[in-house]
Amino acid sequence: MIKKKILINLDNGFHIRPATKFVKLAKKFNSEIKIKFKNKEVDAKSLLQIQTLGISKNDIIYIKANGKDELYAINKLYKLMNKLN
16 A cells, blocks of 8 residues: 655645546546545545545645555556646
């Protein structure tokens, strides 16, 4: 399992538009991918679950991947988040 820390720097937080892009990319990987925020952890391939977290600007999240393509998945998702920020 691989985990990366990300500071959300989006003015409106991790709202529907960037979350949709994240989910779309996450679904391309075979690995199980999770987002951890505060004490909750959700499936990163579920837009609805991500939206329940209420991630705002300056919040810190962790993305975790576990599976055959975990390193590739984490790196791609991390790059996407940095582009969105």
